[in-house]
Amino acid sequence: MSELQYLRGFGSECSSEDPRCPNALPVGQNSPQKCPYGLYAEQLSGTAFTAPRTENKRSWLYRIRPSVGHKPFKRIEQIFLTHDWLDQAPDPNQMRWKPFDLPSGAKKINFIEGLKTVCGAGDPKTKNGLAIHVYSCNASMENTAFYNADGDFLIVPQEGWLQIKTEFGKVFLSPNEIAVIQQGIRFSIEVSGPCRGYILEVFGRHFSLPDLGPIGANGLANPRDFLIPVAWYEVIENVDYKIISKYQGNLFVYHQDHSPFDVVAWHGNYAPFKYNLKNFMVINSVSFDHCDPSIFTVFTCQSEKPGTAIADFVIFPPRWSVQEHTFRPPYYHRNCMSEFMGLILGEYEAKKGDFLPGGATLHSIMTPHGPDFNCFTQASVEELNPCRVAEGTQAFMFESCLGLAVTKWGAETCRKLDLEYFKCWEGLKSNFTGPR
């Protein structure tokens, strides 16, 4: 499974043919009168036709049947996947969730059935906003695929691998890797046991790599480390195949009699990708002071306001810490942005203890936060030798300029909210020595 082939390069213009059908891609044009092997040509647009060339995203798929051959959409019940940000009163408190439950018992739950929305803001209709979900599942999606008409999914597995079949090919995803599956792309997820992870959904916009400014042409997440699947198709016919879509925050299903994974060849720059977080090249202060965490940005989804993100995906990877005469952990702060954090592996440097893998924290706009009492006490007196920090760990942050609303599931139903969280700062007493 993990020996899958991939193409490379963030946003690359790629082309791929399933090796069973050489020369399946039309030569010199996108829409020949007759495509090779009797395939249908279909364009998938990820940006407006007229988006500037640097942002324009589209791919051409050469498939056994066009996607349009299906029965009508029917709305289906959804329980915990929501974009209703008004079902709870706003709550500015610092929040910490204990690890979200993995499925337990004999009940089979697939990736889509196991999606629950924790918080979010904005509206997919106006293509401005985001939703943060967690997934928890133990069963493969059988003759079922999903696509999101509302936006892109960034999938961050925390427990268990996912084998993701997409219209562009297969992606194998383990914890400490992430994948992005963009708006409209159909996918189906196979698992081998209990799985858990986080999803950042951005409405109607795409992720880009941050500008590097004075860092230069290389560093942080390097474009060549982004892996794109190769064309792969299956012929599954005369079955009841379900396609579930999320459209304007609602779930719909339609049926068709064949697998949607019938793309024999494709070309373009709109394709899912994965990235291994171990490939992130960490930049940090080698003199003094604690840099802002934007130095750890893997990618960003920009708002209309320059430099201000609808969502940044930031990681806290293992690295050397060498700063002199410096309080090295994160500083105390209040932020005009919302900070949602999750933990993939190990312990987070600023809060060892009850922020655990599979759990989360939310520090809302202007809500004070920072290192807990133990961290402050220890880091204020530690000897400042060069040392490794965050060894064997991986925390991440979804940072957003939007004010996030917590759902009823996040606040109550999941029963993971840790009402004792504020106590981790309680010991921070005055150390003021006063004027002499």
Ligand SMILES: O=C(O)Cc1cc(O)ccc1O
């Ligand atoms: O709140 C947090 O733990 C995230 C964070 C980390 C850091 O190194 C600096 C600022 C910041 O918000």
Ligand SMILES: [Fe+2]
């Ligand atoms: Fe913070």
